[in-house]
Amino acid sequence: MNDARRYCPLPSPFAMKRGGDLRGAHVAYETWGELSGARDNAVLILTGLSPSAHATSSADDPAPGWWEAMIGPGKAIDTQRWFVICVNSLGSDKGSTCPASIDPATGEAYRLSFPELALEDVANAAHIAVTSLGIERLACLIGCSMGGMSALAYMLLHPGSVRTHISVDTAPQAQPFAIAIRSLQREAIRLDPHWNEGHYDNTRYPDTGMSIARKLGVITYRSAMEWNGRFARIRLDAEERDEGPFGREFEVESYLEGHAQRFVRNFDPNSYLYLSRASDWFDIAEYGHGSVLEGLKLIHIEQAMVIGVSTDILFPLEQQEQIAEGLRAAGAAVEFVALNSPQGHDAFLVDIDNYSRAIGGFLNRL
Incomplete structure (x- = not known):
């Protein structure tokens, strides 16, 4: 049993972007570090498609997490300074309400009766989890891969709720490939x-x-x-x-x-x-009258770091450049980091030295 996992109930009904709603739903999350008295040191991590909320180990769950080398005391995301939250995406079977969950209306698993899922729903559910902890404004929102798209939705739908952002190997919209x-x-x-x-x-x-x-x-x-x-x-x-x-x-x-x-x-x-289809559907241009740049310009934060990899064929570097350009146009101070890791899209899970240097450097300067 995972003793570190906690659950945040969602409002019932929880309305979904593309229609329908969920009743009695929740998302799973884990936390590390201590929330400051001013509640101003919270860092939220939104994950790729398949990871759980168990981003790193803790006393309650000593098993290594999916970003073990990145998060912890003295690491790039330093839990002695930051209160770190990782939320499992709504729709994922790693503890959050998903198609395998029981539909309270029928007593059976939802399966394909689960409402159509959008990454905006993932973002809204994560925002509810954060505010349930008494946090009005995140010091930093970190989004990796699919979670980077969810992070863009989070900042767009909840203005003023995020001070700074680290975008990791993601995209403002899914490309045809x-x-x-x-x-x-x-x-x-x-x-x-x-x-x-x-x-x-x-x-x-x-x-x-x-x-x-x-x-x-x-x-x-x-x-x-x-x-x-x-x-x-x-x-x-x-x-x-x-x-x-x-x-x-x-x-x-x-x-x-x-x-x-x-x-x-x-x-x-x-x-x-x-979750796969939700990734295809996400398009920040929907908010910018068909323009990715105009959609991104609706996001108002103080600072951002956008990281991409030259060998990423799934979320190519030019898409990271688009995000950097859009956030900069909206008034944020943006650092753009293009890495040459040979590992492609998975580099953020593998090339820990380069990502630690970038992410840790950014957080240390806040």
């Missing part, structure tokens, strides 16, 4: 006969669809440079090969299979579909 990949991932899940229009269980479960979806994701999270450097054309030893026709022969195939196996039963397929 990212939409195409996510569309294929969803198709792989939906075409698995065990998905059964969302009505699967542990005995009939869309393992194959989830496996293909995860492999597609991992391919796009890293860069061709890294694939070449790590695997080249190295073949598996004879005893490790899959001897069936067209079976696994190369090391890179085995690597993808390992990633898929660790993921398949650890994330609810319907939740994956909902």
Whole structure:
């Protein structure tokens, strides 16, 4: 049992952007550090699609978190100075209300009766969690990947609630390449006969669809440079090969299979579909009369750091430049950091030295 996880009830009904509402819903979150008497040292982290709220270890839950090397005493996000909150996205099965949750109206899991999910809903739910802790204004809002898009929505929908922002490997809108990949991932899940229009269980479960979806994701999270450097054309030893026709022969195939196996039963397929589609739908240009720049200019904060990676094919560097330009046009003092990490989109989870230097440097200057 995760003793560090806490739950924030959402207002009932909780209205969703695209229609419908949730009743009796909640989001899961964890905190580290101490909130100051003035309540002015809170840092909120919004996550990518699959992570939980367990960003780093604590006395209540000593298991390593997904950003363990980044958060803690004396680390880049220093819990001796900052009160750090990480909220699990609404719609995620890592503790928040999601398609796998029980619908109080029916006593059955929502499955596909869960209302259409937008990242604006994720942002609004996170804002409720923050204000429930008595925090009116965040010292800093950090958004990674999908969480970066949720962070833009948060600042747009809740003016004055954020002083500074760190944008990590994200985008103001999904580009066609990212939409195409996510569309294929969803198709792989939906075409698995065990998905059964969302009505699967542990005995009939869309393992194959989830496996293909995860492999597609991992391919796009890293860069061709890294694939070449790590695997080249190295073949598996004879005893490790899959001897069936067209079976696994190369090391890179085995690597993808390992990633898929660790993921398949650890994330609810319907939740994956909902969050994936929410990422496609998000578009800050909706708020700027069709212009990304005009949408971003509606966000008013004091300072921002926008970090991107030259090898990121999912959220390319020019999209980080757009965010920096828009926030600057809105009056924020913006630092733009372009990293050359070979790890692509996943660099923020892997290239900790460079990200720590950037993020820790920014926070130290506040």
